[in-house]
């Protein structure tokens with residue numbers, strides 16, 4: 122089975138998505154997600170200029186060989202642009218193999234280990250009342266666990282709060298598609314000291330309102346130093362978090378040792394990681410509890426399965442990144458992995474907008490808080506090329522942070 126055609130499709134139904142579409146001589150079509158939020162066109166170029174010409178005429182069945190060829194023959198390894206491009210090829214080839222076999226991809230990965238994947242949604246509010254309303258809304262949508270983000274007194278605009286975002290049919294949503302479109306990154310403000318004082322009071326209020334059973338998550342979004350992260354983890358222990366995410370930047374994996382020594386709050390990290398090497402110390406020294414790698418930014422299904430098998434030896438579970446900038450194709454890819462592996466933990470699930478769902482038709486279901494990729498052969502996602510053509514690329518940047526004195530801070 123030979124790859125005959127390869128095209129890169131850019132569409133922006135609610136936000137930008139980059140999709141690789143492969144077609145074989147037997148008529149099978151495979152899709153791969155290559156969306157790198159805020160830097161989309163760099164992956165388009167990498168694919169069009171350097172990868173697509175290498176794929177034509179290759180055996181579509183040789184997924185591992187193609188991955189190794191693209192990774193090693195470039196000489197320049199790793200990095201988000203390279204790995205998003207390789208990831209798209211990997212996903213598209215798994216999609217094709219599933220269609221050729223007449224099976225959903227999870228069957229090719231070993232079959233289902235569970236009936237569905239527990240998902241968490243993003244509850245948020247500028248104040249407690251708005252946050253409580255948002256938690257109730259999420260529970261009504263079926264979510265059995267929620268991420269909790271709130272405003273911090275004295276800060277005008279911070280990560281993760283719905284009220285500062287656009288309004289979708291009356292519902293305010295954080296990071297709704299499109300996220301912060303424009304010719305320059307939006308500026309937000311930050312003060313770690315205020316945040317560290319405020320956040321435990323929020324979790325105390327949420328626990329007293331909703332009781333001890335609801336799994337609660339929180340994202341620190343890389344803003345703390347290791348000792349600040351340790352302090353926060355310790356101060357949140359009474360509220361029994363499911364996880365504390367990205368408590369400190371983790372380019373330096375050693376930083377997590379210090380956090381770990383001080384707190385039993387479970388830790389999740391890795392949504393911006395690209396390869397297993399970014400997790401090597403974190404996994405082998407059991408410094409985290411959940412792997413946040415996303416199929417799209419981690420080189421596809423093949424390496425995601427491998428890192429989860431590595432993590433399983435250390436009782437570390439999956440918690441794949443699932444914001445709306447992971448396209449329905451990339452999202453489906455990690456649902457297939459999550460269904461198959463034994464060490465599934467939880468799946469982040471921010472729902473895509475209506476135009477995105479009309480452009481990418483999906484077999485995925487979300488019922489009673491559980492996600493399932495469906496049983497269509499392959500990944501279970503079809504791209505309506507005509508629909509995609511209606512929505513050209515729109516420039517979009519992620520926001521950034523400044524402290525009160527003007528210093529640029531991690532966002």
Ligand SMILES: [Mg+2]
Nearest residue numbers: 340366367392
């Ligand atoms: Mg995050």
